[in-house]
Amino acid sequence: MKPLELVFIILLSIGALQGLIYGAILWINQNPNRTANRFLATILFFFSYRLIVEIFKLFGLGNYDIFYHVFLEFNWIYGALIYFFTKAYVSPQFKLSFKYDWIHFLPVLIEFLWSNFIKTQNFFWDGTRESLSWLGYWGYVVWMHYPTQYIISAGLVIFYILKSERMLSVKDYETYQVIPHKTDWISRILRIMKWYAITILLVVLIDFIFLDYAFNRSYHYPIFIGMALITYWLGLEGFNRKQDIVLKQKYILNDKETAQLKPIADKLKSIMIEAKVFKNPDLTLNILSESIEEKSYLVTKCLNLLFHKKFNDFVNEYRIEELKLLLKDPKNSNFTLLSLAFEAGFNSKASFNRAVKKLTGQSPSHLKSEN
Incomplete structure (x- = not known):
């Protein structure tokens, strides 16, 4: 194993471990922001899962073996989870409604089904294009040799962060108020994650348009080191703020x-x-x-x-x-x-x-x- 890969594994392991620890604490902790903290814990779990997958790949697991069909992509869920974490944090008595909120998780369902379909093509592949159906062949090309996953994942994160920032900008509601300085840490995290997603989007598009995306992954390490750092920071901030009182009920005048x-x-x-x-x-x-x-x-x-x-x-x-x-x-x-x-x-x-x-x-x- 190369020294750079060893450093990469250490950094990703620290981020993944912290994400799992803080996620578990936030999930079981009884506090005023229980629902919001469980969404935050879920974000940390998915981030940690993604980092663990990358660690396994460096050990040779997950590259066209049995783990290849086990390690599925869940990159399109981050945006929705960030949005619902923010909404739960500033909305009293918030509850996730399947009837109204399922649409936000449709992208990850599509990603799950499509990823499974693409990976099953390996059972039919014999080295020739003719061994695959038209959809199987071009689906594999678009999924594996185009930056499709990165673009849609980054786009969803940016979209949902913009929705979250608009939500945070409202401090005064009919029956309650959001205490402004209590949500500053969420605004900072949203801002960092937004620019992180924008950077990824620009880098992969430049690489795809002007270079050779399919075989050039020089930015692969920085992307996941950035994810590890965000996971560590997000867990630490969430842990430190888990007991914060964010909302103040209004007295309704007659x-x-x-x-x-x-x-x-x-x-x-x-x-x-x-x-x-x-x-x-x-x-x-x-x-x-x-x-x-x-x-x-x-x-x-x-x-x-x-x-x-x-x-x-x-x-x-x-x-x-x-x-x-x-x-x-x-x-x-x-x-x-x-x-x-x-x-x-x-x-x-x-x-x-x-x-x-x-x-x-x-x-x-x-x-x-x-x-």
Whole structure:
């Protein structure tokens, strides 16, 4: 065995083993995201299976022997599993419905049946084209000598990741909210997997069009090393986040409460935009309530139920927007970020840093570079 193949086996084995371990933990773990974590565990199991198949092939198993008919392709299932993992993560009480969701697994069923059909052609092959039917011959050529499997697999992953990203972009539903920063890790994973699939798609298409795809597999090792790394990372992230509370149920207002709180919300917006009371570094809930001549408990109720924010977050969002305007003004180019933050209403460096990180997910320096 060549040294490169040995390194390849080690890397794939680490990814496959971690995928199986983390997958088993996520599957049996009782937590608020049980359904989503079981979809994630299934993704890890299929990734690990694919890596194990490649390891066996390096040991000479699975190349036109009995294992060749046992090791079947399930590459077209990844996209659907990624989509349902994301959907289950951000949808309370989600359950897979065979009646409505079976269509998403149709590609892998086609892949399973077609792969079996192609592999059975070896029972009829005697070295001549005439020994196979027209469908058997051309099916084998398209399946084995064209990048059909790669293209469809990558295309499905990209398609379903785009659907998942659109789903994650919605944070506010009628009866519940998605806590934004709790899904950032899923967005990162989707982004990495999307570019991984795009890269595979471009590489195999370039190879097929301009080179000799059927006999050139120089990119074979990098593709599966990438899969091993994603499997390891996906398992680690899923394990660390398995207990996260992602959804927050909304309090449903009745007509009387809406009529009571809506005028307060209008006054809060007005005093923030026109009077810019947020620039007062000593602003408190009581001061704000007195400014609009409302009781503090009603202001708190309005902030929680109509704006879905706590007092500090509500005020700090206006301060951050004001800071962005100050940063864009050329007149302020000589001022430090912290001095402008104080101008916007923040009263300390620590509170400023916390607010920016919490509300934007970025560091204050990144906020400055953007503006």
